[in-house]
Amino acid sequence: MITEPVISLVNAVLFILLAPLAGGLIAGIDRKVTARMQGRVGPPVLQPFYDVGKLFEKENMVVTVTQHFYVLSYLVFMIVAGALFFSGGDMLLVIFAFTLSHIFLVLGAYASYSPYSHIGAERELIQIIAYEPMIIFTAVGMYMVTQSFNVSAIVNSGIPIILYLPGVFIGYLIVLTIKLRKSPFDLSTSHHAHQEIVKGVTTDFSGSNLGKIEIAHWYEYVFLLGVVYLFFGFSPVIAVAAIIIAYFLEILIDNTISRVKWQLTLRSAWLIAGTLGIVNLGVLYYLKGVIMP
Amino acid sequence: MNDLVFLIGFPVIVALLMLLVKDKIRNYIVIISAIALGIASLYLLIIYFNKNTVFFDIPFEPTSKIMFIIEILLAVYILYLGITFKKYFTVALILLQAGLLLFLEMGLIPGIEPVNNLFIDQLSIIMAMIIGIIGSLICVYALGYMETYHNRHADIKDRRKLFFFILFIFLSAMFGIVFSNNLIWVFFFWEITTICSFVLIGYSRTPEATNNAFLALSMNLLGGVAFIAALIYIAIMDPSGKLFGLDSLISSGYALAIVPAVLICFAGITKAALMPFSSWLVGAMVAPTPVSALLHSSTMVKAGVYIIVRFAPVLALTTEGFIIAMVGAVTFLLASGIAISQSNAKKVLAYSTIANLGLIVACAGVGTYNLMWVAILLIIFHAIAKSLLFLCVGTVENRIGSKNIEDMGGLIVRMPKIAMMMFIGMAGMFLAPFGMVISKWAAIEAFITAPFGLIFIAILAFGGSFTVFYWSKWMGKIISVMRHQEVVEDTVKKEKWAVLYILTGLVVGVCLAFPLISTYLIEPFIMNIYGVTTRLSQANFAIMIMMICLLLIMPFSMLFYRTGSKHVSPYMGGRTMESEMRFSGTFGTMRELSLSNYYMEKYFGEDKVFYIGTLLCWGLLLIAGIILAGVVL
Amino acid sequence: MTYLKKSPWVIHYDASSCNGCDIEVLAALTPVYDVERFGIINTGNPKHADIFLVTGSVNEQNKEVVKNIYEQIPEPKVVVAIGICAASGGIFRECYNVLGGVDKVIPVDVFVTGCAARPESIIDGVVTALGILETKRLAMKEKGNETMDKSGSAV
């Protein structure tokens, strides 16, 4: 007889071990697909692993040693957030841990006192405040449908959440663009190629620190796509298909739309959260008795 | 009972001593009495934490007479000041208030003899701990601060005797508010705190300080008028005077209690500086920093929310309660927004205080049992973290001579210990797994089951993200490393360090001990009122404690990295940067690098947002007034 | 295992060229040549880079910049000088403010000839640089702890 805490623990450990592999692969496929969309051959699918491996081979170079602390904290709390999520923990707690980890990245960028990192940090913060309300609405919406904030309960509810929360789902996809650092919302830093603020938040990180940031991104991918899974938790097959389609859409948007200014990012994210999110939740709230199981 | 009387009476004695003694002896007396007050409030905790509500019967008549005389004397004093400074609005208010008071005392009260004038329950204990421990710590801190303050501002007359006199009188009045069951007494202490705040804001007697002091006074007097109106209403409704007891009023049911409850909550809104009255608290920041820490963040403004929390059972699930909650929620959202646009550290703290008080009122106004739990939690966490931040800012201000956040760049190098403490204080305000986030989390979970909860959740989600923004950018400012700067913090006094260390310890300690606080103080209190209580799940407790421990361990990772890293200058687009943060610009000139944060004036400009807030909140209050008039008629 | 060869990130700096070589460098990033096939990314940030591509000659104005960028690239790193200007000063050689090739200010590992250098030869130069990069990495690994102790310092 396997008890629930044991399953949670196993899930968390599996996440910690496997998420970087999955995340790295996703990043690799992302780059390959992007290249194909641009009519290029593109790097090998395993390229992200080569990159990170390379970064760990490089010299340890910093502006201040405190950078090490912030980057390590960023990675650790990203893992904590993800592990909590996959062990079926409380959605809100996961979101707060997730925010915490990002704040560490921002602080790391501030610590170096370089103009590029600084603007990157400010923009990263703007991104955080742009997506946070929508992510909270996502959790609240799931609660309204399943009566629980617990990820395990949400998955096991067997309710087709997507049918109740279509607006929230679209809103989530839009903030997902911000989170995946995809154009048009790749304000603070973008994954490949450089932009007008050099590399934004990551400008002053190099070597193993940059490698850790990259790994944290992999964990983040898996977590973010895990949330997409929740919407379709009633059927794993559909869920996986939805994740693939959603991610493909993100890549398509990335390659077809140019970067916007932070003002537009903030406004559009809030507008989406404020309309799609709230309206969807509001409808759900007042029709509780009518359409809810 | 003696302990309550001691806590109210002892500060008065100390205050009188303050008027007499010289500088040196003052230091000893303040430190000793601070320790005494701290121990007394801890003693209170140990004795009463497992007894629910305990009432004490202090004779009403003689005490009330004395109070009445003091009130009239103070009214005359303010009348005099108001006329001297030509503040006729204040004069009108004080005349109105004095008239109502005379009517109450002469016409209605004679003949009544309320019993159970003092009481203590878990909420009083929590408030007493905040006043007794944080309050007295701030008094100790003020010793060193005021000395430096007068050294720096030679033009301001040294009135420290008066300063400490008022400070201790204030502590006594605060204890009075939280221990009084008799509303007439609550009102007396309430007015004392208003006047203490007035004197302390105007301490420097510059024109700005005087104006702001009168602004604060008139807004609080407005609340006072509402309070007195509530008392008169009670006296008319119930000539026996039994309803003057807080407990009997609250349990008397909606029909009787709602009018005084709303009136007193209005007084609470003015005291807690919610919109539309927030301007007085912002203006109050001209006062010396310990005053801001004590009166305007951790205790006096908390009296405003305290009284609203007390009346939460009456407000629960009523339209009036919903409107009051909306005032709180709107304040939370807009004040958080304004805080983004501010670069003056004390103003950021002020707006953050206003925002958090708004959130507490939003919880208390809706008033379901789990929201009540959140409200009390917020009171505790906010008091500790915010007073620490105020004192840190005060110390920094004394050292570097500026309250501007933009001047705090590289504080981690210049004042490493203070910067660390500020860091912890700020983390306490907005980062998981510290206090305020625990509360935010619980608030979301509680609002979701409350009527119209969705509105509050939306406000909380947006307001919460504003909060993240303004704290993070400030944090980023102080932790940016500029190596050329020298350490300037070794001149800070010993007792100041002691106070700061204790407060920092409390910020972390209270988060670790919060399951205990919840189990032994808050939950029984709520159980008592609602018959049900709330709690976070044990598993989540455990996870949070693990996160705190992880956070505490993380900094040690730096030991591991101390060696083995090559240091380079920040990337400047290829420009060489000297250690003094200067780089070669065009035409061979050397230019200084300076970075500034985003303030988003266009979106969160103070005037614009405050205007919106004032309109909204006056509108809400007006609706509440109309409903109330309907009930009365 | 060596990942360095599989993921060389470059920073491209235009010292004082006629922009001919720069256009050729950028051409290497286009779909026709697609250097990302080899994991090559143009980072635009020395702190992320392994290979420093310099075009054009070095003059009084930019010698500090070239040095600065070089210093900010973490070890192991290689410098590829692209075009005749970067090798010797080229047609700008006689200018009053020109010092000459890139090797006047920083050590250069690979010279790519041509005016302008063709994308093929640029890619070839980078591939040659990868071999040098690998030897440097091994050398760095051997020195290992020794350098670690020397370069370490507190905040």
Ligand code: SF4
């Ligand atoms: S080598 Fe020729 S093409 Fe290249 S920069 Fe010099 S002049 Fe221009």
